[in-house]
Amino acid sequence: MNILEKIAQSKSAFSKSEKKVAEVILANPQTAIHSSIATLAKMSDVSEPTVNRFCRRLDTKGYPDFKLHLAQSLANGTPYVNRHVDEGDGPQEYTNKIFESTMASLEVARQSVDINVVNRVVDLLTQAQKISFFGLGASASVAHDALNKFFRFNVPVVYFEDILMQRMSCMNSSDGDVVVLFSHTGRTKSLVEIAQIARHNDATVVGITSAGSPLANECSYVLSLEVPEDTDMYMPMASRIAQLTLVDVLATGFTLRRGNKFRENLKRVKDTLRNSRYEKRD
Amino acid sequence: MNILEKIAQSKSAFSKSEKKVAEVILANPQTAIHSSIATLAKMSDVSEPTVNRFCRRLDTKGYPDFKLHLAQSLANGTPYVNRHVDEGDGPQEYTNKIFESTMASLEVARQSVDINVVNRVVDLLTQAQKISFFGLGASASVAHDALNKFFRFNVPVVYFEDILMQRMSCMNSSDGDVVVLFSHTGRTKSLVEIAQIARHNDATVVGITSAGSPLANECSYVLSLEVPEDTDMYMPMASRIAQLTLVDVLATGFTLRRGNKFRENLKRVKDTLRNSRYEKRD
DNA sequence: ACATTAAATGTAGTAAAATTACAACTTTCA
DNA sequence: TGAAAGTTGTAATTTTACTACATTTAATGT
Numbered sequence: 001m002n003i004l005e006k007i008a009q010s011k012s013a014f015s016k017s018e019k020k021v022a023e024v025i026l027a028n029p030q031t032a033i034h035s036s037i038a039t040l041a042k043m044s045d046v047s048e049p050t051v052n053r054f055c056r057r058l059d060t061k062g063y064p065d066f067k068l069h070l071a072q073s074l075a076n077g078t079p080y081v082n083r084h085v086d087e088g089d090g091p092q093e094y095t096n097k098i099f100e101s102t103m104a105s106l107e108v109a110r111q112s113v114d115i116n117v118v119n120r121v122v123d124l125l126t127q128a129q130k131i132s133f134f135g136l137g138a139s140a141s142v143a144h145d146a147l148n149k150f151f152r153f154n155v156p157v158v159y160f161e162d163i164l165m166q167r168m169s170c171m172n173s174s175d176g177d178v179v180v181l182f183s184h185t186g187r188t189k190s191l192v193e194i195a196q197i198a199r200h201n202d203a204t205v206v207g208i209t210s211a212g213s214p215l216a217n218e219c220s221y222v223l224s225l226e227v228p229e230d231t232d233m234y235m236p237m238a239s240r241i242a243q244l245t246l247v248d249v250l251a252t253g254f255t256l257r258r259g260n261k262f263r264e265n266l267k268r269v270k271d272t273l274r275n276s277r278y279e280k281r282d
Numbered sequence: 283m284n285i286l287e288k289i290a291q292s293k294s295a296f297s298k299s300e301k302k303v304a305e306v307i308l309a310n311p312q313t314a315i316h317s318s319i320a321t322l323a324k325m326s327d328v329s330e331p332t333v334n335r336f337c338r339r340l341d342t343k344g345y346p347d348f349k350l351h352l353a354q355s356l357a358n359g360t361p362y363v364n365r366h367v368d369e370g371d372g373p374q375e376y377t378n379k380i381f382e383s384t385m386a387s388l389e390v391a392r393q394s395v396d397i398n399v400v401n402r403v404v405d406l407l408t409q410a411q412k413i414s415f416f417g418l419g420a421s422a423s424v425a426h427d428a429l430n431k432f433f434r435f436n437v438p439v440v441y442f443e444d445i446l447m448q449r450m451s452c453m454n455s456s457d458g459d460v461v462v463l464f465s466h467t468g469r470t471k472s473l474v475e476i477a478q479i480a481r482h483n484d485a486t487v488v489g490i491t492s493a494g495s496p497l498a499n500e501c502s503y504v505l506s507l508e509v510p511e512d513t514d515m516y517m518p519m520a521s522r523i524a525q526l527t528l529v530d531v532l533a534t535g536f537t538l539r540r541g542n543k544f545r546e547n548l549k550r551v552k553d554t555l556r557n558s559r560y561e562k563r564d
Numbered sequence: 565a566c567a568t569t570a571a572a573t574g575t576a577g578t579a580a581a582a583t584t585a586c587a588a589c590t591t592t593c594a
Numbered sequence: 595t596g597a598a599a600g601t602t603g604t605a606a607t608t609t610t611a612c613t614a615c616a617t618t619t620a621a622t623g624t
Contacts, residue, residue, distance in 0.1 A: 075354035091401040099392035110381035119373040144422035277469040
């Protein structure tokens, strides 16, 4: 587990002086890994053995071992999980926190993806007669994005923002059609209804939503993404990004399945856009 | 750069004994990071100063510093550097690669963001009479998402997919209006025109695009995101996610600027959605 | 082939860093 | 208030890393 996270969490288990050490390390971890125990002790205004005890409390063998763990936590661009934005943060702080927590969420999401389902869904998509992408609210833009991606593949793909259009579209669906539904919570009533309608019309329904939700129960296949809740801002943030990344994964799987020739075709699609762009001169 | 790669590459620059050290480290790097210079010397059958010289040749300050670098390289099982999807990849591989390269891109993007501009743009947004979000193609869904976010803030916010609507909207803009334009390349002609129209009508134009592009030149403020090119798939992937994360940053800055009371208001907006959802029972 | 020089490696001593043992000081609760 | 548990610091010890220098090995020219 990420040791910075661990420090933040076990704060209550620390003694007064140990907390001082924790503060200093959390404030500038990059400095910490390049300091000796003596300098860190001085920075935290405690004695050297206190720093040592601090390290052991975190289940490391001692200071050098702790530094190693710290270095690893800082290495992989997935620094602090759960770095929530708070009131007093300036632009520098909140910007970093948002980026970092987004990355952390992606890491969690990555580990929660069921590869077998991914593979199965890619299968379905490559064989689909028609693909529909629907989502409401924040997930609408995810569906929108999926449309954009799959549109390039020259397959029949459908996306509606309007809930009634979505319903009508699903009513007209049939065997061989795939309906992909996006919803973080999986509790949006209208979307659950759409899933039901689509299934009654023999379409295959894929839900990109949270496991065990009402929507998940109505789907033929569920790609569940475990994403730390964005409780702070009352806005969906990380969940959306995880969904989009999953769309990238599906799109990538799709192109790989279609093979090399198909990818050349994609390049042509991109080239077509050239006329609508200003040339890049190097 | 990953130090293990570096060791492998600089093999020719090493002396005979140094090569022995390199071998041992490459063979079992996990052991190496937990060994002292003495044990590593014994394992490699060389003297301690040789190990030390080996470390310096790799541009580290000494053995402890080298261990730090090594630990970072080992963190997270070869982190995400240049992990491009290729032909033979199975679902497991391409899923991981996509997630990892997305995270890597976010890290790069984070470092390239100009905090001062972020702060300035948040300023503008909080004071705007009307906010418009426009983007075309892949960036359309980003604009769509921005709409969704800022709509919750109860500020006049506008988004159109249709290029003509976008133009008309910009023609009607006036002093105090802020137009935010999304484009990865910044070379889409119609979007550059929109920037010009908006500026002629005294609106403030914010570009979320690449620095130095034609679009950037037409904007009052440019939030440039440096994102590694997604050359592989001929599809915008990481750039999009970086833009979305930046939208999150702006939205967060916005709410922070508006203060605590405002955030309670956000909570109410969220609660309003409750009726359209199935209850969650724990 | 041998001498001369440069490079590489190791030995031994030194400095620095981390850890331990223990003493002094706080806090807690009867 | 005073004993016990917990916390923190001082000083000594041990471990670790580094430096200076001596020795060996390799390279080059005569």
